[in-house]
Amino acid sequence: MSDAALDVVEFVLTTSVYSDDRTLDENDLPPSYRQVFWTGGSESSDDTDERRRAGISRPLSATNSTAREATGVDRPWEAISGLMFTDRDEFSGTITLTQEEMAEQWFVDRVDDERLLENPTLAKHFAAHDEYDVDVSHEAAREQNRPIQADRVWIDGLLEEYFDDEDDEEMLDLVDVRAPEEVDVTLDDLVLTEGQEAEIDKIAKAIEHRDYLAEIGLREIGKLLFVGPPGTGKTSTAQALAQDMDLPFVEVKLSMITSQYLGETAKNVDKTFEVAKRLSPCILFIDEFDFVAKTRRSDEHAALKRAVNTLLKSIDNISLIQDDVLLIGATNHPDQLDAAAWRRFDEIVNFPKPDYNMRADILRVITRQMRIDEFDPELIAEATEGLTGSDLRMVLREAVLEALTEDRTMLTQDDLLNAVEEFEERDNLKNMDMIEGDHEALVAGGDVGKASDGSGHSHDHDHDHDHDH
Ligand SMILES: Nc1ncnc2c1ncn2[C@@H]1O[C@H](COP(=O)(O)OP(=O)(O)OP(=O)(O)O)[C@@H](O)[C@H]1O
Ligand SMILES: [Mg+2]
CATH class of the missing domain: 1.10.8.60 (Helicase, Ruva Protein; domain 3)
Structure with missing residues (x-):
């Protein structure tokens, strides 16, 4: 049997199990499936309660086109039409399993536990039936599955929910959100100093054990400042971290704060942090951080100062331990940062020119x-x-x-x-x-x-x- 058949049967089985088991949610579907069934939210009136929340609604229907999109198999029905337990409704195009148990047995005979773990819906289903003799757990599969919050569709839905009116257009110049799948640098592409590697390990450990850190009352963790001359890998390292940890990458471009809509800026800074919290766990990257200090010192426009103060306050109010947001600032001019800006970071990571x-x-x-x-x-x-x-x-x-x-x-x-x-x-x-x-x-x-x-x-x-x- 071809891999294509296996892929399509997995898809059809998953849609069937997911449709029946109401306790399953988006995070039980592999990312490529979610993308197919995701429907964006709609904002109707001013009354937020009336908005249709974005999400995945049951039943999931398996057709040639949904199966193709989810599995990448060109002709899904052809791949499985020879199997005894499949059927396709000529009229609606829906692909079904006529003998679910036979299909399950057929599938489970052909996959290993490792593959099952990539599909939490099926991992749960097969683990619950002793006769299949698989050694996987639902929890393990879910843990390993990329969370929906890291998917582009989810991010877009959220951004739309927050920034849907025209006033917010310029907001999108200030913040740029990337799904981990869209980041193309990896840690393998970067040559890091021992110090940088140690900091990265430390922060990865902190993320892993954040429940423990909360328990013992250590909350002031998870704000890094990358310091170094241009071109030393600060932005790339932050992005590679997002890619490595499968987290959305939210970038704030501070120079955009000076855009013409100055009056809106403080509000937009607030919104950015709100978005980061909603997207969490995520990495919030604030480039050109020296900008903050500069505006505080000089006699800048009052609205600009207000924006910067909002920014500093927002930084104080966000936490890796409580909000699952890892904050990374970057600057080429550490000498321009005043004490107020400097003390907000718990780790300073040096990016020297390479030796x-x-x-x-x-x-x-x-x-x-x-x-x-x-x-x-x-x-x-x-x-x-x-x-x-x-x-x-x-x-x-x-x-x-x-x-x-x-x-x-x-x-x-x-x-x-x-x-x-x-x-x-x-x-x-x-x-x-x-x-x-x-x-x-x-x-x-x-x-x-x-x-x-x-x-x-x-x-x-x-x-x-x-x-x-
Ligand atoms: N240590 C490194 N190892 C591998 N590639 C590097 C390293 N440092 C820089 N680069 C490469 O140089 C390019 C620029 O790096 P990056 O944009 O991350 O620098 P930066 O420190 O953010 O600079 P700036 O301060 O100008 O924003 C990237 O393509 C990156 O891959
Ligand atoms: Mg940079």
């Missing part, structure tokens, strides 16, 4: 999918003192593009070294004063000027390159 060994490791990670002849990451690491992870990425991109101009997808160590040189020239340019300076680069034909044209390469340069080979 020699880290640079070599980062180079290995970012070149994993590339083919490079005579690749020597240590040698490149030696030549890239002072560069960040983000800089190294840029160097690699440069090398790849440069090779493509020669129609090559196989890179060489020389390509990388040339790209490093190019990067450094660019960097010099960045530090130059274009008005006052009488540097030779300001005159066309100067050596450094090469990097300044739009494409990043002058014709001359390509020429030089040819001679190298």
Whole structure:
């Protein structure tokens, strides 16, 4: 029997069991099934009670199209039409099991416990019937299943519920919510210092044992501040954590606070935290945190100050232990944070520029999918003192593009070294004063000027390159 048949039978069985057992809820369905049956909420009148709550309603109907969407099998009915216990209603297209017990036996004979654990609905059903002799528990399956709160459909439903009128349009500029499935960085992609790894382990333990921490009265845990120069992996690490722990990633962009609708901002900050609490467990990431301190100091617009004060108060009122929200702030300018902002974080995580060994490791990670002849990451690491992870990425991109101009997808160590040189020239340019300076680069034909044209390469340069080979 093909895997397709197994997948479709699992789906049909699940819809049938779920429809009958009213004690099951959304978190008993595998994420790919939930997505199919999810219906968004509707906001009708001002009276919130009259809103139809978003959710999954019974009965779940198994048809070709729902089965296809949930399992990815192209022709679901064809995959199982040969089995004795299946039937399809020509008129409605509904696929049913004529002999439920036979179908169950057929299914359970073909799957192992590990697979059953991926489907809490069936795990519960089979565990409750001794004759099937499976060694799974409903609780274990539920624990392992991704919670509905991490699904895109659920997040969208919630955002709509909160921000449905036009006034709230700009709110969506201030906050960006990503489902863990939409985050594409993983911890494997990042090279972390020992200190960073230790902090991550610590916070993972704290999350795991938050009941215990609440019990002993330790509530001031779970607010991290990532400190370090641009491009050292602060945002990526926060995202990778969300991905790793299967948590929604809620990002607040503080610079957006200054948008034209200043009067609304304090309210929006409040809403953001409310959303985070409703989405919990989740990670709330606040980038550019130094912005807070800046506005408190200067004589800024009163509405802006109010917004920032609301933000600080909201931070005080949110807790990993009570609300299941892990707060991560990030800043390039720790020196600008005042004591009031600083003391709100219980752990400060340092993101330094990578040292020699880290640079070599980062180079290995970012070149994993590339083919490079005579690749020597240590040698490149030696030549890239002072560069960040983000800089190294840029160097690699440069090398790849440069090779493509020669129609090559196989890179060489020389390509990388040339790209490093190019990067450094660019960097010099960045530090130059274009008005006052009488540097030779300001005159066309100067050596450094090469990097300044739009494409990043002058014709001359390509020429030089040819001679190298
Ligand atoms: N330690 C690292 N290991 C692997 N990749 C890294 C590392 N540091 C940075 N990068 C890469 O550099 C890019 C930029 O990193 P990121 O945006 O996380 O930096 P940041 O610290 O948030 O910078 P900024 O302060 O400008 O927001 C990402 O693509 C990331 O993968
Ligand atoms: Mg960042």
